[in-house]
Amino acid sequence: DGFTRCAPVDVTLVRDGTHEPLEIRLERGGTILGRVQRPDGTPAAGATVRQRITMESLRSLGAEENGIPRAATAGSDGNFRFGELGAGLVQLVASLDGFATSTIVEAQVKPGEETCDVVLTLRVGGRITGEVYAKDGTPAAGAQVIAQLTADPLAQRFATSDREGLFAFEHMAPGTYQVLHIPGMGGASSDPEDATAMFGDMKMASATVEDGAEVHVVLGAPPKDPVEISGRVLAGEAGVPSVVLSFIPDAIDTISGLKLATTDAGGRYSLRLDGPGRYTVSIQKPGASGQQQSITLSLDVPSGASFGHDFHLPLGSIAGRVTDGEGRPAAHVRVSLFESGPVRNGTLMGEHYSEIETGEDGRYELVWLKPREYAVAVGGVALGGLLGGTSTSGRQVREGVVVQAERRTDGVDFQLRKPGRITGVVRQADGTPAPEAAIFARDAQGRPLERLSMIATDSSGRFTYEGLEPGDYTVMARKDTLTTGESARLRVEEGRTAEVELALHGGTILLVSLVGEDGQALDCTVSVLDEAGRQVNGTLALTEIMAAFSNGTLNSKEQRVGPLTPGKYRVTVVADDGRKTTKPVTLSGQAERKLNIRL
Structure with missing residues (x-):
């Protein structure tokens, strides 16, 4: 009693050698005194006050009864006392039957001290x-x-x-x-x-x-102009079983129009689409613990009661072996694949994305690859740090891995090194902490370590980026339409922690599209480079992906990039027939800039 629950302690077990003593430190808890009120300002007797649950806090929920954090209850006068809270900035939310939850209120907790006059106001909802x-x-x-x-x-x-x-x-x-x-x-x-x-x-x-x-x-209302689509997913002449097909309609309410199907033992699929038109189709080979190998294609579905279409998967692949620092096979190590270079419109991060693990022998294979260049990354924290955790190996990225048509590129091997980490704080322009800002990191060559950022700041604006190979890095944060731009270079050493502070400022969303001589929008790939030659499109945060599906901004004729900091950029677009053009663009901090390029 009187102490707060300690932060999770990561323990590394090794086969040989001496384990360092496990030290667990308890700290005096702080207390928040406050009041919960109804929308009209009267006391909200019996209201429940909890700390807001975030992805970061999920790691420690197992220590709580039934996985639910402790709570405080408001008395008849609406007042509450919430004790034994950890030091730092906490986010509180109140709830009561018959009302919507309160807005989130932040309060600073100090060990052994009381923070007073915190007011939570319920909403009508x-x-x-x-x-x-x-x-x-x-x-x-x-x-x-x-x-x-x-x-x-x-x-x-x-x-x-x-x-x-x-x-x-x-x-x-x-x-x-x-x-x-x-x-x-x-x-x-x-x-x-x-x-x-x-x-x-x-x-x-x-x-x-x-x-x-x-x-x-x-x-699930019956559509007015449905199309029954069916066919097979084929790798060569063989049907591919148990793959998931996602049909995403173009530039409408993506959520309501999304349809999914699964292939049977012979690779056959069938489903009913809400209507004809352009669809982005993702074909995914699911695996355990969030693993997947996927390819994204475009499909124009004509009007009519039914439509048959077979998907022929490319037969290129990449294979290799991952070993630890002593040359032994490294099992269950993350292996990620994404495209090097331009990103196709209508896709989130390009046509190919894979997230798998090595086998017990340290080997891996990435499949369904078109002829082009790819980036392969190994090591780092599981699930990209979505649920926190540490890593015993640093993240490595290798770009320019070439795959030829229907050929296997073998021998893409890696030897892991022990990691360091970067910790930091992200602040708003007024100096207050910036919670839920997505964090992106680049290595010394300017290559992104993750195309999909799972790491975000906590309620105090702080973050930890684990699993970094020794070397130089830059980091940046973004949230909604705000961005920090790239930090100065940070040196990461084995077993050490580098620190950084970042500040968010207004950024610009760049919307890139391509039209032909007749003014009609064309399919294309897009590359946006900053003044340092770093590619700035093709990276997304988890929250940005969810927003794209909810508000219909996933569009095969337009690519959404950013937010970007003010500065000069070079935009290169390549049409499907090979025609290519490059345009400079200068951003001055405006909220949005449309760049409609004509061939």
Whole structure:
């Protein structure tokens, strides 16, 4: 009593050698004294006050009863006392039946001291109503529906439809939600094929909630102009089983139009699309623990009751072996693949993305690759640091790995080194901490260590970037339309920690498109280089991907880049017929800049 729960302690077990003593330090907890009030300012008796759950805090939830953090309860006068809190900036949120949660309030906690006069105000909230339909077009009774706040993947609510397929979410906090129904969710089957089939029937819509307002969504309504599409996924002449196909409609409400299918043992698939038009199709070979190998293609679906199309996967591949510092096979090490160079419009990070692990013999193989150059990265923290953790190996990136048509590029081997780390703080322009800012790192050659950033700042604006190979790095942060730009070079040494401070400022979203002589938009690839020659497009944060799916900004005719700092950039676009043009562009800090290039 009187002490706060200690921070998680990472322990490395080695086969040989002497283990250092495990030291766990307890610190005196701080206390927050405050008041919870209703929207009209009256006391909110019985309201619950909790620390906001973030991805960073998930690592330590296992220490709490039932995985739920401790809470404080407001008395009859609305006052609460929340003790034994860890030092630092904490985010508090209050809840009470009949109201939406309060806005998030930050408070500074000091060991052994009281922080007073913290006020949490509940909101009226909005209402999401909806109707859900089964595959045959009839109302789906007893369907479980999830509403997930786009800006916070951990903020979820659940509802069940009635006999007429109607459902409602009451007292929802303002924001944009993904509303979805997954038939069969909650079943006991652990078969991956059952799981992918279940997600293939998933129905989704997007809803924007305002305080005191109501919004209605429809899940799975029979489309007006449906197209039944079917075919096979082939590698050479052989069908590819158990792969997931995602059909993403172009430049509309991506969430509601997203359709999924899974191939059978012969590589066959079939599903019903809501209508004709351009689709971005992702074909994914799923693996354990978030692993995947995927290729993204474009498909124009014509009008008509049915359409047949076979997908022929490219047969190029990359293979190699990863060893530790002593030359022994390194098992279960992260291996990532992404494209070197330009990024195709309509894709998030290019046509190819893979995240796998080495086998027990340290070997790996990356498949379904078109002839071109790729970057292969190994080592680093599991899942890119999504759930924190440490790594026993530093991240290495090798660019310019060439794959020829239907050929295997072998011998792309790596020997791991012990890592260091970078810690830092990101601040707003006024000097206050910037929570939930995405962190990106580049090595000395300017190569991004991750195309998909899973690392973000905590409520105090702090972050830790683990699993860095000794060497020089730059880091940057961005959040919404704000960016810090690249930091000065930081030297990382084995087992040591480098420190950095970053400040967010207004950035510019650059929108790049290409048109032909007739003014029609053309398919193309895009490369945007800064003054140092570093490519600045093709990197995304997890929150940015969720936003792209919710607001329909994933467009095959336009690429969204940034936010970028003020400065000079060179934009190169290449049409599918090989025609190429390069344009300079100067950004001065405006919120958005459209660059429509004509061939």
